[in-house]
Amino acid sequence: xxxxxxxxxxxxxxxxxxxxxxxxxVSRLRHLGAHVHVIMTKNATExxxxxxxxxxxxxxxxxxxxxxxxYWNVEHVALAKLAEVFVIAPAxxxxxxxxxxxxxxxxxxxxxxxxxxxxxxxPAMNTGMWTAAATQENVKTLKARxxxxxxxxxxxxxxxxxxxxxxxxxxxxxxxxxxxxxxKKDLQGSRVLITAGATRExxxxxxxxTNDSSGKMGFALAEAARERGAETTVVCGSVSVAAPEGVRxxxxxxxxxxxxxxxxxxPEQDIIIQAAAVADYRPEKRCDTxxxxxxxxxxxxxLVENPDVAREVGKIRKAGQVLVGFAAETDHVAAxxxxxxxxxxxxxxxxxxxxxxxxxxxxxxxxxxLITSAGIQEYPLMAKRELADIILDKIVEMxxxx
Ligand code: PMT
Numbered sequence: 275x276x277x278x279x280x281x282x283x284x285x286x287x288x289x290x291x292x293x294x295x296x297x298x299x300v301s302r303l304r305h306l307g308a309h310v311h312v313i314m315t316k317n318a319t320e321x322x323x324x325x326x327x328x329x330x331x332x333x334x335x336x337x338x339x340x341x342x343x344x345y346w347n348v349e350h351v352a353l354a355k356l357a358e359v360f361v362i363a364p365a366x367x368x369x370x371x372x373x374x375x376x377x378x379x380x381x382x383x384x385x386x387x388x389x390x391x392x393x394x395x396x397p398a399m400n401t402g403m404w405t406a407a408a409t410q411e412n413v414k415t416l417k418a419r420x421x422x423x424x425x426x427x428x429x430x431x432x433x434x435x436x437x438x439x440x441x442x443x444x445x446x447x448x449x450x451x452x453x454x455x456x457x458k459k460d461l462q463g464s465r466v467l468i469t470a471g472a473t474r475e476x477x478x479x480x481x482x483x484t485n486d487s488s489g490k491m492g493f494a495l496a497e498a499a500r501e502r503g504a505e506t507t508v509v510c511g512s513v514s515v516a517a518p519e520g521v522r523x524x525x526x527x528x529x530x531x532x533x534x535x536x537x538x539x540x541p542e543q544d545i546i547i548q549a550a551a552v553a554d555y556r557p558e559k560r561c562d563t564x565x566x567x568x569x570x571x572x573x574x575x576x577l578v579e580n581p582d583v584a585r586e587v588g589k590i591r592k593a594g595q596v597l598v599g600f601a602a603e604t605d606h607v608a609a610x611x612x613x614x615x616x617x618x619x620x621x622x623x624x625x626x627x628x629x630x631x632x633x634x635x636x637x638x639x640x641x642x643x644l645i646t647s648a649g650i651q652e653y654p655l656m657a658k659r660e661l662a663d664i665i666l667d668k669i670v671e672m673x674x675x676x
Contacts, residue, residue: 276306276449276452276453276455276456277306277307278303278306278307278308278451278452278455279306279307279308280307280308280309281307281308281309281358281359281455282308282309282311282356282357282358283303283308283309283310283311283357283358283359283361283451283455284310284311284312284313284353284354284356284357284359284360284361284385284389284391285299285300285303285310285311285312285313285331285361285362285363286312286313286314286315286360286361286362286363286365286369286382286385286386287312287313287314287315287318287322287327287362287363287364288315288317288318288362288364288365288366288368288369288382289315289316289317289318289320289321289366290318290321290364290366290398290399290441291321291398291432292363292364292398292432292440292441293318293321293322293364294321294322295363295364295441295443295444296322296327296363296364296444297322297326297327297330298444299361299363299444299447299448300312300327300330300331301330302444302445302448303448303451304330304331304332306448306452309333310330310331310333311331311333311336311353311356311357312324312327312328312331312333312335312336313335313336313337313353313381313382313385314327314335314336314337314338314382315337315338315369315380315381315382316337316338316380317366318337319337324337336353336381337381338380338381338382350381350384350385350388351388353385353389354385354386354388354389354390354391355389355390357389357391358391358455359391359392359393359394359451359454359455360385360386360389360391360392360393360394361393361394361395361396361447361451362382362386362393362394362395362396363394363395363396363398363424363441363447364396364397364398364399364441365395365396365397365398366397366398366399367397367399367403367404367406367408367409367412369382369383369395370395370397370409370412370413370416371408371409371412373386373387373393373395373412373416373421374411374412374415374416392420392422392454393420393421393422394421394422394423394424394447394450394451394454395416395421395422395423395424396423396424396425396426396441396442396447397413397423397425397426397439397441398425398426398439398440398441399426399439400431400433400435400439401431401435401436401437401438401439402435403439404426404437404438404439405437405438417519418519420519420520422450422454424442424446424447424450425440425441425442425446425447426438426439426440426441426442427440427441427442427443428440453501457501457502458502459502459503460502460503460670461499461502461503461504461545461666461670462502462503462504463503464503464504464505464544464545465504465505465506465507465542465543465544465545466496466499466504466505466506466507466543466544466545466546466547467506467507467508467509467536467539467540467543467545467546467547468492468495468496468499468506468507468508468509468546468547468548468549469492469508469509469510469511469532469536469547469548469549469550469552469583470487470489470491470492470493470495470496470508470509470510470511470513470549470550471487471488471489471492471510471511471512471513471550471551472484472485472486472487472489472511472512472513472550472551473485473511473512473526473527473528473529473531473532473550473551473552473553474511474512474527474528474553475528475529475553475555475556475557475580476527476528476557476560477557477560477561477565477575478560478561478562478563478564478565479561479562479563479564480564481564481565483553483555483556483557484512484553485551485553485635486551486635486636487511487512487513487550487551487635487636488513488514488515488635488636489510489511489512489513489514489515489517490515490636490637490638490658491549491600491640491658491661491662492508492510492513492547492549492550493508493513493515493517493518494657494658494659494661494662495547495549495662495665495666496508496517496518496521497518497521497659497662498659498662498663498666499521499545499662499666500518500520500521502666504545505522506520506521506522507521507522507523507524507539507543508521508522508523508524509524509526509532509535509536509539509550510523510524510525510526510550511526511527511532511550511551512527514636524539528553528556528580529552529553529556529580529581529583530556530580530581532550532552532583533581533583533586536583536586536587537586537590540587540590540591540595541590541592543595544594544595544596545595545596545598545669546587546595546596546597546598547598547599547665547669548583548584548587548597548598548599548600549600549624551602551635552580552583552584553580554579554580554582555577555578555579555580556577556578556580557575557576557577557578558576558577558578559576582618584597584599584614584618584620585617585618585619587618588618588619588620589619591619594676596621596622596669596672596673597618597619597620597621597622598620598621598622598623598624598665598669599614599615599618599620599622599623599624600623600624600625600626601614601623601624601625601626602626602628602634602635603625603626603627603628604627604628604629607625607626607627607643608625608643608645608650610625611623611625611643611645612645615645615646615647621646621672622644622645622646622665622668622669622672623644623645624642624643624644624645624661624665625642625643625645626640626641626642627641632655633655637658638657638658639655639656639657639658640655640656640658640661641653641654641655641656642661644664644665644668646668646672651668
């Protein structure tokens with residue numbers, strides 16, 4: 275578990291039923307050695323007593339309830355400066371709107387506006403409020419300014435509705451705080467290119483061949499690379515999740531589009547990681563109009579081989595570049611991956627057995643083995659985001675040794 279000894283964390287608590295879960299955040303942070311300073315909005319004090327946070331944090335809790343304006347001035351600047359990370363959990367639609375608009379009308383909104391520390395928010399609200407256009411605009415604005423988000427999760431909400439809006443679990447929020455506080459900047463000045471998502475091979479204007487890739491693995495790598503200071507580009511096929519903020523996106527559809535994009539992008543890059551699921555074959559013919567059904571007749575589809583993009587990238591690699599591929603396997607995982615490592619001229623291949631529960635396509639987790647010419651290292655089930663950092667650690671280590 276992350277060591278947070280002596281780290282200064284300011285936790286803002288706003289008025290939502292999830293406020294009780296924030297007591298566990300304070301407790302976990304204290305166990306890790308952090309100093310926690312809690313600011314509660316007036317509404318938050320209706321849900322949980324300041325005494326709870328005072329006892330758990332062993333610090334005075336700042337509330338608006340009794341604060342005189344002159345006290346605010348000193349306190350908001352002091353806490354804004356003290357914070358190494360500023361967390362708001364739960365974050366209501368109201369505080370997100372105030373932050374986006376720069377409104378400072380209470381202790382919490384005033385302090386968060388003044389801070390230069392990284393800000394992490396854990397939204398919690400009714401699904402309708404979360405999906406409302408105004409809230410989503412505010413989220414977009416805040417993300418573009420570098421505010422980081424933990425959640426919200428989906429599930430049954432306190433109001434009885436089901437959907438997105440539930441605050442992330444305290445454990446996940448504490449993990450995100452640890453990641454921010456211990457973020458390495460070992461890719462500062464490096465350019466990282468990542469492929470993500472599925473390719474689509476068109477049959478006609480409305481039909482295509484594709485696969486189950488969601489983009490989660492590639493985006494986890496992109497987010498990790500960006501956080502470690504890299505100038506990050508994602509060549510991105512079809513995906514089912516939003517791309518991380520702060521990375522450049524180059525959209526592609528087919529394997530041949532991917533090849534064109536990679537031939538342009540690769541020469542400028544230091545590290546290339548290919549996590550996209552690329553079709554090995556495409557329909558021989560693409561019809562310009564919708565293929566009509568011929569009743570009673572079978573249809574034969576002829577497929578032709580696509581370029582092996584990773585192999586082509588391996589041919590044009592420059593000295594000093596690091597090339598990493600993925601191998602999605604269902605059998606003879608290590609042997610097949612080792613074969614791809616050589617054939618594609620890669621420095622490392624990340625093998626995932628996509629038949630395993632929690633691994634491979636469209637999951638938040640993965641089970642992987644990192645294979646280099648030096649050997650194999652196997653890893654247990656873990657979040658794709660965590661695996662992303664392990665892959666980057668290995669790449670940094672390889673570059674240091676080169
Ligand atoms: O996107 P997610 O839902 O998070 O799922 C993640 C993932 C399962 C897609 C990812 O972890 C993964 O395994 N990606 C590689 C999928 C794949 O195409 O594997 P492959 O074994 O067929 O290809 C090996 C390598 O060659 C890959 O780096 C692939 O990008 C590349 N390739 C493959 C075929 C081809 N024609 N051109 C290529 O460049």
